[in-house]
Amino acid sequence: MAAWCGRGGFLQITAPISVAYSAGADSTALLLAAHQRWPGQVTALHVHHGLQAAADHFETHAKAFCALHGIALRVERVQAAHAAGESPEDAARQARYTALARMAEQAGAACVLLGQHADDQAETVLLALSRGAGLPGLAAMAERFERHGMVFGRPLLALPSAALRGWLSSAGHAFVDDPSNTDQRYTRNRIRAVLVPAWETSFPGFRPMLARSAAHAAQAQRLLDELAGVDLAQVGTPPAIAALQLLSRDRQANVVRHWLRAQANLAASAAQLDELLDQVAACTTRGHRIHLKIASGFVTREGGRLHFTPPI
Secondary structure, X not given: OOOHHHHHHHHHOOOOEEEEOOOOHHHHHXXXXXXXXXXXXXXXXXXXXXXXXXXXXXXXXXXXXXXXXXXXXXXEEOOOOOOOOOOHHHHHHHHHHHHHHHHHHHHOOOOEEOOOOHHHHHHHHHHHHHOOOOHHHHOOOOOEEEEOOEEEEOOOOOOOHHHHHHHHHHHOOOOOOOHHXXXXXXXXXXXXXXXXXXXXXXXXXXXXXXXXXXXXXXXHHHHHHHHHHHHHHHHOOOOEHHHHHOOOHHHHHHHHHHHHHHHHOOOOOHHHHHHHHHHHXXXXXXXXXXXXXXXXXXXXXXXXXXXXXXXX
């Protein structure tokens, strides 16, 4: 496992590094592999969400495990309760990434390694399909990304969960199982419990195939982003309505999506985008008004350009 840890370019990482360590099997395998590859230069980061009674046990296990193996550990407790209308998983994820980035920066780490693996990637693709996602969703999880000013990496995406657990068991390493992972109130857990076994029965070894589809989607999205950059240079920022009207509707949709993502870090729904493009097409007179709710803000017309107003 230690030799594997360099796949995907991670051997070029500048130490020290940090590993998001939940005390579960996946993050335990990653932490040990990183510790073997960069002895004395790895910090484990444990986020206590406070959402279940077992959270205290996770933290206790993390402290004991890191002490046993001589690995530095940082722990941060967060308030991960979700707001009305917000997904509990999304709220916990946002709180976790914020805490991980903060702890990694405090530790002087160059990056945070995450333990998501091939099974997680397959589940992410299936979840995106079930929601009718576009290319960004179908691209699933990137191997490398930046958030809150910190670089994150997922070096285990090519390895199935069974391989990680098998390695831990054969070496006698302890880990904890999160009871919430079997709670089928959560969509991802239902996919794991119901859909994944059905896919495995019908299409043995399907995980690499879904990963390949995700890679194709990611490549296509990168090309669309490049095209959006070219078009945005032509239509301006914010987009000029007359210049938008010279593009095909598909390119209008692509450049507006790109603009909204860069302007406000949001994505319009398919219905909202269709309505906005209809209004852009109909905007042929000086007095034509555009006013459309997008996510929690509004896209309006100001002079000859589109304008996004964030929520107050």
